[in-house]
Every structure is written in structure tokens, then in C-alpha cells.
Amino acid sequence: MNATVDRIQTMQMNDPTPCSKFTVHDVLNHMIVLGGTFTYSFRGEDAPELRAPGVYGGVPAAEFREVMDDLLAAVKSPGAMERQVTTPMGEMPGETFARLVAFDGLMHGWDLASSTGQRFEVPPAVICAVDEFARSALTSEMRDGDTFKDATTVPDDASQLERLAAFSGRSL
Numbered sequence: 001m002n003a004t005v006d007r008i009q010t011m012q013m014n015d016p017t018p019c020s021k022f023t024v025h026d027v028l029n030h031m032i033v034l035g036g037t038f039t040y041s042f043r044g045e046d047a048p049e050l051r052a053p054g055v056y057g058g059v060p061a062a063e064f065r066e067v068m069d070d071l072l073a074a075v076k077s078p079g080a081m082e083r084q085v086t087t088p089m090g091e092m093p094g095e096t097f098a099r100l101v102a103f104d105g106l107m108h109g110w111d112l113a114s115s116t117g118q119r120f121e122v123p124p125a126v127i128c129a130v131d132e133f134a135r136s137a138l139t140s141e142m143r144d145g146d147t148f149k150d151a152t153t154v155p156d157d158a159s160q161l162e163r164l165a166a167f168s169g170r171s172l
Contacts, residue, residue, distance in 0.1 A: 002061075002068060004116075005064045005112065009059070009116070017111040019111045029052035031067070032064055033051065033052055034104075042075050042083070042097075043077055080098070081094045081095040081098065103133065106126070106164070134167065152169060153166065
């Protein structure tokens with residue numbers, strides 16, 4: 001996803017995304033703040049209140065990369081998958097939360113790519129694993145119109161990633 005963010009142009013930062021309440025800038029800020037917060041959760045630490053970087057008039061690509069690299073390291077840190085973590089959806093095992101974070105990240109990566117005219121290249125095995133998890137984990141209670149909307153329909157020729165995006169409530 002870093003490559004997708006690297007290709008975003010400054011003039012695209014205020015463009016709308018398939019995540020209806022977010023512009024490109026909002027998606028990046030959302031991912032930076034939550035990714036940074038989740039890093040602490042996976043390490044079993046209390047997160048300080050994090051704020052979006054004050055990058056205006058540009059794309060916070062370096063900040064995004066730093067947070068995502070740190071998040072990945074935290075997910076891979078000793079005990080992260082076994083630890084109970086506090087999440088916006090309550091307490092859950094780190095392994096389950098890591099899968100939810102992967103789902104959220106994949107969807108927001110798709111949001112960024114599709115709203116900035118990019119192809120979002122993700123290995124089919126990753127899409128398949130995230131899709132399988134999402135279909136078992138996404139409950140009707142989570143479809144509150146804010147966290148997730150109701151699933152949308154897709155054309156017969158939609159890709160596996162587009163089908164997952166539609167399942168998450170995004171319109172193609």
C-alpha cells in the first residue's frame with residue numbers, strides 16, 4: 001500500500017473516496033492515527049492520544065510509511081497474536097484484531113487507489129484470506145452505516161477485490 005500512497009498527487013488530497021465520509025486526506029489521516037494507536041495495542045501498551053500529522057499542501061507519504069512499518073513490526077512482535085488487545089470493538093485476541101486491521105487496511109488501500117485512478121495490486125492469496133475472514137467476522141451489528149454499510153451488488157465481471165469492497169458496503 002505504500003506504493004499507492006507514494007503515487008498520490010497533492011491535487012488529489014481533497015478528492016472523495018468510496019468510503020463516503022472520507023476524502024483521500026481523511027483516509028490517510030485515519031490510517032495514520034489508528035495505525036499508530038493499534039501499534040501500541042499489539043505491543044500491550046497504552047496508546048497516547050495520537051493526532052494526524054500536520055501535513056497540508058502535500059501527501060504525508062513518509063509519515064504513512066513510518067506508521068505502517070511500525071504497525072507491521074508490532075503485529076509481528078513477541079506475544080502480539082496471543083495477547084488480548086483493547087480495540088474500538090472491545091477486547092479481542094491479537095490474532096483476530098490483526099485480521100480486522102488487515103481487512104480495514106485492504107479496503108482503505110482500495111479506496112485510495114480507486115479514488116486516485118490507480119490499480120491496486122494485491123496478491124490473490126491475500127485477498128482470499130481477508131475475504132474469508134471478513135465474511136465470517138463482519139456481523140450485522142457492525143453494519144451500522146458508519147463502520148460498515150450494507151453490502152452492495154457488483155457486476156458479474158467484478159474482481160475478487162471489488163467483490164470484497166462491495167461486501168464491506170462500498171459502491172463500485
